[in-house]
Amino acid sequence: MPLFGTDGVRGLANGPLTADLALTLAQATAVVLGQGRTADARRAAGHRLTAVVARDPRVSGEFLAAAVCAGLASSGVDVLEAGVLPTPALAYLIADHDADFGVMVSASHNPAPDNGIKIFARGGVKLPDVVEQRIEHALAGPKLQPTGADIGRIRRFSDAEDRYALHLLASLPHRLDGLHVVLDCAHGAASGVSPETFKDAGARVTVIGADPDGWNINDGVGSTHLAQLAEHVVRVGADVGIAHDGDADRCLAVDAAGNIVDGDQIMAILAVAMKDRGHLANDTLVATVMSNLGLHRAMAANGITVEQTAVGDRYVLERMNEGGFALGGEQSGHVIMSEYATTGDGILTGLHLVAEMARQGKTLAELASIMTVYPQVLINVRDVDRTRASADEVLADAVASVAAELGDSGRVLLRPSGTEEMVRVMVEAADEAQAQEFAESLAGVVRERLAL
The missing domain is CATH 3.40.120.10 (Alpha-D-Glucose-1,6-Bisphosphate, subunit A, domain 3)
Incomplete structure (x- = not known):
C-alpha cells in the first residue's frame, strides 16, 4: 500500500x-x-x-x-x-x-x-x-x-504568525467594520492567528473552540461539527459564523439565522464578486464532480464557466495551475484563491467572505441566495467490487435510465472509492424524496451486480 x-x-x-x-x-x-x-x-x-x-x-x-x-x-x-x-x-x-x-x-x-x-x-x-x-x-x-x-x-x-497575518490583511478588498463574527477555531492551529486577524480587519469577534490542549482538536467543534457554531451565532445575535478545521485549510460558514453555508455557496459568492472586480481569471471556477448542481446553474446564470476535476483539493490545484485560474475548491470548504495562496486557506476564505458582506452591505443569507442548493443524497455501498463498476452494462443502463428521468433537473454520479471496496452513489434532484428514491434504487443495483 x-x-x-x-x-x-x-x-x-x-x-x-x-x-x-x-x-x-x-x-x-x-x-x-x-x-x-x-x-x-x-x-x-x-x-x-x-x-x-x-x-x-x-x-x-x-x-x-x-x-x-x-x-x-x-x-x-x-x-x-x-x-x-x-x-x-x-x-x-x-x-x-x-x-x-x-x-x-x-x-x-x-x-x-x-x-x-x-x-x-x-x-x-x-x-x-x-x-x-x-x-x-x-x-x-x-x-x-x-x-x-x-x-x-x-x-x-x-515572526512566522505575524508575517502570515499581515499577508492576510493585505489581501482584503474591504474592511470588516461593523460586522459581528463568531469564529470556531476547532481547538486547532487557527486559535491564535484567526481571531487576531479578524479583529485587525475591523470585525467584532466572538471566539469558540480556541483553547487547544493537545487532545481536544476537532472534538465537537470546527468545520465538521457546525451545530455549536450555529447555536452560538443565533444566541449572541452575530452577523455570521466562520468555522475552520484543525489545520485551518477549510472554511464553512453559518448565517445569522444559523443556516449552514457550505463550500459551494462560498465559492459562488466569491466567484461572482471576483468577476465583478475583474479578478476571476477567464471567468472560470474550478470545482470537483461532487459540487452541487446548483453551483453549476448559478455560475452559468452569471456568465462563469465551471471546470470539473476529480475529488480532492490537489486535483483542483492542478487544474487551476494548468489553466491559470484564480478560484477553485470543494464543497467541504477547501477554497483556493490563487492570487493570494498556493493551497486552501480557511482564514483567507473567511476574511474575503465577510469582506463581501461589508462591501455589498448584504447579509450572508442574501449573498448565498445567488445559489439554489439541490437536495443531494450520497450512499456509500460497501463490500462490493469497485473495479467492475465502470464495466458493468446493467449498472450503466440503470444509471442512464435515472439520468434520463432526471433530465436537466438533477444529476447522478457513481464513484468507486480509491482505497476501499466501496462505490459511492450520489443523486441530486429538485425534490429530496426523489433523490433518495433514485439513490437507493441505484445502490441496490450496485449491491446486486458488484457483490463480492
Missing part, C-alpha cells in the same frame, strides 16, 4: 506514524528535494538548503515535528521551526522566506489520536505524485550524513 495518500502521510500517531518514520521521511525528503538545478545553484552560491517546519496543536505533533526537524538537520538542511501554525500559513511562509521546501505535521480534520505529514515544495506548492513516489522510494536508500560544519541548524521562526 502506498505511504502517501491524497494529502500526505496520515495515520494513528505512534501506531503506523512513528517518530522513526517521521525522521526517516524527513531524511528521504532532503535527499529528493535537495536534488535538481535550483538546489545545486543555491549550494554553488554558498546557500544552504532551508526548510520551514510547522504543526497543529495535537500532542503527538510535538514529538513528530521534533523528529522531522532532526531528520532534516542531520541531512544538512537548516530548519526554521515555526511552531503551531495553519497549513496555509506554512505554505505562504515557504514562498515568502524563499525556503527550499516545508513540512507540516497535521491530520487536518481528523481526531486527536491521528496525525500526518504534508510536504510542500519550493514556492509553497504541494508535491506532485511522481515526487512523492521518489521520496517513498528513497526511504530505503542511502541518506545524507554530513558532519562538522555541514550539519543543519534548527532555529525558531519567531
Whole structure:
C-alpha cells in the first residue's frame, strides 16, 4: 500500500506514524528535494538548503515535528521551526522566506489520536505524485550524513504568525467594520492567528473552540461539527459564523439565522464578486464532480464557466495551475484563491467572505441566495467490487435510465472509492424524496451486480 495518500502521510500517531518514520521521511525528503538545478545553484552560491517546519496543536505533533526537524538537520538542511501554525500559513511562509521546501505535521480534520505529514515544495506548492513516489522510494536508500560544519541548524521562526497575518490583511478588498463574527477555531492551529486577524480587519469577534490542549482538536467543534457554531451565532445575535478545521485549510460558514453555508455557496459568492472586480481569471471556477448542481446553474446564470476535476483539493490545484485560474475548491470548504495562496486557506476564505458582506452591505443569507442548493443524497455501498463498476452494462443502463428521468433537473454520479471496496452513489434532484428514491434504487443495483 502506498505511504502517501491524497494529502500526505496520515495515520494513528505512534501506531503506523512513528517518530522513526517521521525522521526517516524527513531524511528521504532532503535527499529528493535537495536534488535538481535550483538546489545545486543555491549550494554553488554558498546557500544552504532551508526548510520551514510547522504543526497543529495535537500532542503527538510535538514529538513528530521534533523528529522531522532532526531528520532534516542531520541531512544538512537548516530548519526554521515555526511552531503551531495553519497549513496555509506554512505554505505562504515557504514562498515568502524563499525556503527550499516545508513540512507540516497535521491530520487536518481528523481526531486527536491521528496525525500526518504534508510536504510542500519550493514556492509553497504541494508535491506532485511522481515526487512523492521518489521520496517513498528513497526511504530505503542511502541518506545524507554530513558532519562538522555541514550539519543543519534548527532555529525558531519567531515572526512566522505575524508575517502570515499581515499577508492576510493585505489581501482584503474591504474592511470588516461593523460586522459581528463568531469564529470556531476547532481547538486547532487557527486559535491564535484567526481571531487576531479578524479583529485587525475591523470585525467584532466572538471566539469558540480556541483553547487547544493537545487532545481536544476537532472534538465537537470546527468545520465538521457546525451545530455549536450555529447555536452560538443565533444566541449572541452575530452577523455570521466562520468555522475552520484543525489545520485551518477549510472554511464553512453559518448565517445569522444559523443556516449552514457550505463550500459551494462560498465559492459562488466569491466567484461572482471576483468577476465583478475583474479578478476571476477567464471567468472560470474550478470545482470537483461532487459540487452541487446548483453551483453549476448559478455560475452559468452569471456568465462563469465551471471546470470539473476529480475529488480532492490537489486535483483542483492542478487544474487551476494548468489553466491559470484564480478560484477553485470543494464543497467541504477547501477554497483556493490563487492570487493570494498556493493551497486552501480557511482564514483567507473567511476574511474575503465577510469582506463581501461589508462591501455589498448584504447579509450572508442574501449573498448565498445567488445559489439554489439541490437536495443531494450520497450512499456509500460497501463490500462490493469497485473495479467492475465502470464495466458493468446493467449498472450503466440503470444509471442512464435515472439520468434520463432526471433530465436537466438533477444529476447522478457513481464513484468507486480509491482505497476501499466501496462505490459511492450520489443523486441530486429538485425534490429530496426523489433523490433518495433514485439513490437507493441505484445502490441496490450496485449491491446486486458488484457483490463480492
